[in-house]
Amino acid sequence: MSVSTEDVERAAVRIAGHARRTPLLEAEPGLLLKLETVQHSGSFKARGGFNRALAAREAGDLPEAGLIAASGGNHGLAVAHVARALGLRAEIFVPTVSSPVKVAGLRALEAEVTQTGAIYAEAYEASVKRAAETGALEIHAYDQPDVVAGQGTVGLEVLEQSGGVDTVLVAVGGGGLVAGVTAALGGRARVVAVEPERIPTLNRALAAGGPVRVEVSGVGADALGASLIGRIAYDVTSAAGVESVLVPDEAIVEARHELWRSYRVAAEHAGAAALAALRCGAYTPAPGERVAVIVCGANTDPATLA
Known part of the structure; x- marks a missing residue:
């Protein structure tokens, strides 16, 4: 299964x-931050939700x-926003680890x-x-072609707004964005692709030659908590x-604090993961390399930013 540039x-x-x-x-010479933190519902997920619906x-x-979705929080917020914008009903299923901020936002x-x-x-x-019972339109968090294509519009904007970059760093949960x-x-x-060490979903899949289940834990679990990478991804x-x-x-925690401290960008842990790769040396750009970092989500408790 694939998704094309077209x-x-x-x-x-x-x-x-x-x-x-x-x-x-x-943000600094050679470093660009794509701020999906100000997207509708606080993350890039609204793009895929709108495209699917x-x-x-x-x-x-x-x-x-109406619409139905399962989510760690951000996708559900996006689907709920899409539903309200289009005059539809939304039913969202979230795991118990979801952030109270996100659950409150859904309601x-x-x-x-x-x-x-x-x-x-x-x-x-x-x-x-539940979808089988109601007939609602399922909007998968990351493994439907229309959803993936919608998320990819972030990449088109990076190219258009930057005039061209060498590298784009993308946080990975289920893999729709990457x-x-x-x-x-x-x-x-x-x-x-950037993932927390404690949720190496894509990393393990690439090493194994196909999707494999991983344990999910750590600071990024509420938004990057897919235990199996999507087939499309x-x-x-x-x-x-x-x-x-x-x-x-x-490194994720420190990158999140840096985004707030240095740029007044409010990001959740998942939103800071891609920047963390630069700051901790997981990815080291070559001299003169232009790097864009997608800051993918902002649904967090502001009291924890300082």
Whole structure:
């Protein structure tokens, strides 16, 4: 299963006027920060949610039962936002480890929320069962072509806004963002996948020659907590030769504080993971290399930023 550059380009046209075109900040010479922190619902996930729902509407396949999704939090917030923007009902299943900030946000968006299971995979199983009962449109967090293509529009914007970069660093959970960005770039820039050492989902899959389950723990678990990489993500990244690096939780925590301290960017731990790869040496740019870091999410408790 794959997603092409053309798929991402079509998604960009479809979601224009629905998803925000987010800023690209020159943090320092050679380092650009793509601020998906100011996207609708606080993360890049609204892009894929809009693309999936709007594609279904174009095809006449948008059910009266509305939208249903499982999520660590950010995807659910995005689907809830999409549903409200399009006048639809949303039902969201989240694991018990989800941030209280995200659960409160879901309820503020008038979604019906069910907390079940210790990890995302268990919440997902419950959502699939419920979708079969109601007929609602499933919007997968990372493993549907329309979702991946929508997420990839971030990569198109990076190219357009920067005039070209050498490398894009992308945090990985289930892999929808890294797959979409890889497809969007189409070889025009290197993609480096960044994961917490305690959730090496893509890293293990690339080493094993296919998706394998991993244990999920650590500071990024609420947003990067997929225990199995998506099939699309594996197929796209392995075919493209995407480099995978791992970062310790301590580096993620420090990168998150740096984003707030130095740039007043409020990021959750997942949002800081890609920057952590630069700061801890997991990825070292060559002299003169232009690097874009996708700061992918901001759904966090502001009191913990200082």
